[in-house]
Every structure is written in C-alpha cells, then in structure tokens.
Amino acid sequence: MELTGSQIVIECLKEQGVDTVFGYPGGTILNIYDELYRHPEIHHILTSHEQGAAHAADGYARATGKTGVCMATSGPGATNLVTGIATAYMDSTPMVAITCNVGKALLGKDSFQEIDIAGVAMPITKYSVIVKDITVLADTLRRAFTIAKSGRPGPVLVDITKDVTAATYEYEPKTPEKIEPFTERITEEGLDHVVSLIQESKRPYIFVGGGSIISGASEEVRELAHRIQAPVCDTLMGKGAFPGTDELYTGMLGMHGTKTSNYGVTKCDLLIVLGARFSDRVTGNAAKFANNAKIVQIDVDAAEINKNVVVESSIIGDVKEVLKRLNARLEPMHHDEWIAEIEAMKEKFPLKHEEGLTGPFVIEEIYKATDGQAVITTDVGQHQMWAAQYYRYTSPRTLLTSGGLGTMGFGLGAAMGAKMGRPDKTVINIAGDGCFRMNMNELATLSRHNIPIIEVVVNNHVLGMVRQWQTLFYGKRYSNTVLQDQADFVKVAEALGVKGIRVTKKEEMGPAIREAIEGGKPALIDVWIDCDEKVFPMVPAGAPIEDVFDAEDLAKKEQEKD
Structure with missing residues (x-):
C-alpha cells in the first residue's frame, strides 16, 4: 500500500510495539504529529521541554527493558534532546530519537531552524542518520530499533527531512527482527x-x-x-x-x-x-x-x-x-x-548517619513507606548517593539514575517515563534543590497528564555535593554554591497543578510520604535539611579505594592536627 512518509513512521512504530512516545511538536515535524493524531493507540506525552522528553524516553526504557522513543522538531527542538541522548549513551539505554529537518532543497543554506542534528549527535549515539529519500525511510527506522537494542544497547537518532514526511511510497509491513543475545565470542x-x-x-x-x-x-x-x-x-x-x-x-x-x-x-x-x-x-x-x-x-x-x-x-x-x-x-x-x-x-563498618532530619533519614523513610518496592529515580549529587546507600534494591530496573554523564535534571523526566512504562509501581524521584531547578517545569507535564509520581526534593539550599568538595578540598570557599533565595517549591508545585507538602521536622517525613502515595496524584515533598550534611564514606579523587574515610575518620584527623 502507498503511504506518506509520516504514515510510514507511525506504522513502523506500531511494528516495533511502541505504545508511548514523548515529545514536543514544531514546524518540520508537523506532518508526523498530524498523523499521530489519527493513532490514539500510541500514547503521546507532551513534555514541557524536549530535554524532558529525552529523559522520559530513557526512564521508560530503563524501567521496562523496551526501547524508549522521543520526538522533536528541527533546530533548537532537536538540540534540546542532546543532553538526554548523551545520558542514554553513557548508561547504555536503548532509545530512538526521531527528529525532522527542513526540506532537502533547504539543507545547507542556513534555513530557519536548520541544524545538522545527525552530525551533532554522532559522537553520542550508536547510529545517527538523516533520511532524505522516502524509499529508505522504513528500513532506516527498522534498523534504528535493531541497533538501539542489540549488543550493548544505546540511543539512535533518525532525522527526516520534511519533504520526506509528505512524499508517498509503497509500504509493506514487516515483523521486527528478533534480537538474540550476543554469544558468538563465548568460547x-x-x-x-x-x-x-x-x-x-x-x-x-x-x-x-x-x-x-x-x-x-x-x-x-x-x-x-x-x-x-x-x-x-x-x-x-x-x-x-x-x-x-x-x-x-x-x-x-x-x-x-x-x-x-x-x-x-x-x-x-x-x-x-x-x-x-x-x-x-x-x-x-x-x-x-x-x-x-x-x-x-x-x-x-x-x-x-x-x-x-x-x-x-x-x-x-x-x-x-x-x-x-x-x-x-x-x-x-x-x-x-x-x-x-x-x-x-x-x-x-556499617553505614550510619547523624540523628535528625538528614538526607539518609529521608531515604530510610521512603524505603519504609514503600516496603522497598518502589521504582526510584534520582537526579545527581548527594541525594543520589544517599539513595544508592540507604534504599535496599531487591530487583533490577528499580533504581534509574544518571551514572555516566551525571545529568542534573534527569530524574523527573525519567520518573515520568518509568511511570508510563510501569503504571503498577509507585514511582518516586529523589532530587536535590539544585537539580530540581533544572527541570521543575516538568511538574506541569505531571499535572497535564495526571502522572502520579512523587517528587521528593532534598532541599539543603546549596549545591550539596559541590559544597562538600569545597568544604573538604577547597578551604571552605563556597564559590557560587549557595542557593539561599526566595524560591518556594511548594508554591511552585501548587502553581503548576501538583500537590505540595513541606517537611521541616523529622517526625513529618513518614506521614508526608505516605500521604503522597495514598493520594494517587502527582505530589511534591520539599524536605529541608542542613546545608553542611555530607555523603560518607568517601574516597578522595584519584586515591586508591582503600583510602576510604568517613566522618569519624575526619574528626580523628582534625583532633590529631590540634
């Protein structure tokens, strides 16, 4: 049957079993979005920013083991995906990013919102290609999904010129290629x-x-x-x-x-x-x-x-x-x-922390409230390390975090994707206040689509991990790491349609997390902790791992100096 390029894109997604796409429309990709309108079987989540779409596709893939899909238009829409694509690349996440570009005749002329996104993405993808000929569109998309999932998984980018999305060509459905585990070199x-x-x-x-x-x-x-x-x-x-x-x-x-x-x-x-x-x-x-x-x-x-x-x-x-x-x-x-x-x-040498409303205590309360059965996503920093140390993960695909690239702003988008892929699971994103500032706009996505995830902001009013390094190795010179401003995260959440809860006392944490879980709606918990809390144990950068030290070791060292 003869279909337009846009129809071929949608049919190829259906061939691959894609049920959810994260994205943001724009001029060059409008033909595909117009066709997507006719296919409610593919659930599209309109994010607040393209980076949120890339992180959501990543989180969906990590939580399910399937390939995540995101879409964006040309120019800034495509470049806004780059950090999310790089995050997926560093952590070996299977993802297909579909972008559209200006028409073939306008390429190379600095046309409005033209960018060589295939070239930009080449170092951070397993495969990156621009499709300028409708005769290869279907096979290119099929190859993209195969490459993304085979061997060591990773992201693939397919850029399609707008004229290809409007052109027509004969389309024949195909069963997706079965991807077998790589065993050829096992001897x-x-x-x-x-x-x-x-x-x-x-x-x-x-x-x-x-x-x-x-x-x-x-x-x-x-x-x-x-x-x-x-x-x-x-x-x-x-x-x-x-x-x-x-x-x-x-x-x-x-x-x-x-x-x-x-x-x-x-x-x-x-x-x-x-x-x-x-x-x-x-x-x-x-x-x-x-x-x-x-x-x-x-x-x-x-x-x-x-x-x-x-x-x-x-x-x-x-x-x-x-x-x-x-x-x-x-x-x-x-x-x-x-x-x-x-x-x-x-x-x-057990893991231990101070009494009171501390970062580790917050994680322990989340663990108790969820019985260790939640999907936890995180941003990057002290809260990420506490989530790794104090929540006991008993099954795979339950901690989704940016390990290789260390992407601040990853967690909220990833949590959205995880919840769409695993609606049966409680999904909680643990963020720092510095990270939350980078993606708080995605709270609007939660309320728009009623995605019931819980955002826990471990709020110490500083860039905690950077401050920790400044304290230990930079003579307590806190250059540009203090965030003591007038931002009220509870009001931000409520303004964007999400329930906001503030926690300032230890005894409030357990009830707050249980209230958020039982509410079944998007919620934010703003937890205030001390600005000088630290993540221990720690190994100084470049030191052997046996040089690990904790707060007690640090205190002894200070006493010896005195």
Missing part, C-alpha cells in the same frame, strides 16, 4: 579458564554492574554468588541486579562505596566483574585497584576489556548467557573463613 577455552580461576580462589569477590541488569542476569548472578559463596558489591548502575537484602551483599564499591566493599575488593584474590566498565568513580586510582586479585571481566562490549584496568581473563558476551554456562560448570564451593572476615567488616 569453551574462555569458560574453562574462568572456572579454573574460581576453583583456585580462596577469597573471591563478585562485582556487579549495569550490564547484568541490561542482560536480565539477576537470577544467574544470585546463583553464582551462592554457588561459590562469594561476597557481592555493585556499581551505581548495577543496583538491584543482586538483592541489597542478601547476606552476601556488601554495598556499593568506589568513591562513595562502603568500607566493607572497598576493603574487601582490595583484599580479595579474585574479582569477578559482571557487566561493569571500571569507571574512575569505582576504581579510584586505577593503577592501585584490586592489586591483590586476579580480575575476570565479563562484558558484551569488547572495547571495555583492558580499557581502564588490565584483567587476567575475560569473556566477551551477554552476561546472562555467560553465567548460565559458568554456573553449569561450577560445583558448590565454601569460603567460610573469607565470609566471616567480610561479616566482621560489615559489623565494624
């Missing part, structure tokens, strides 16, 4: 080598990253840990791949990881790394990372092997598929002495 020799390293180990440690969640390997990770009796730590992106309530779990590793995880990885003789890329925030001084251990790295992306840390052995392939084969080769093992040593560290 018997590689598996046997890893098995022998595990069998020889006396102090094994498992380190879980976001790749374990992407591959759906949670069950296999649990089986491996208990089969070989090894403690487990994780990255920020790996939260939920291994239950935070399991007795073998020791907490996050790295700059704000637990002392147990940092000391344990330093002492172990074998580190089994599952879908993690050795970020600098994890390794600290990479040259001194896990120097007592042989390192095994299992990852779908060959480019990550030996990139940041040199490893003893590696297997390139889908983590779930690799672990299935490894577990089948391994007999149950016991490392009672090693586990006892780890348990002693857990008892000696």
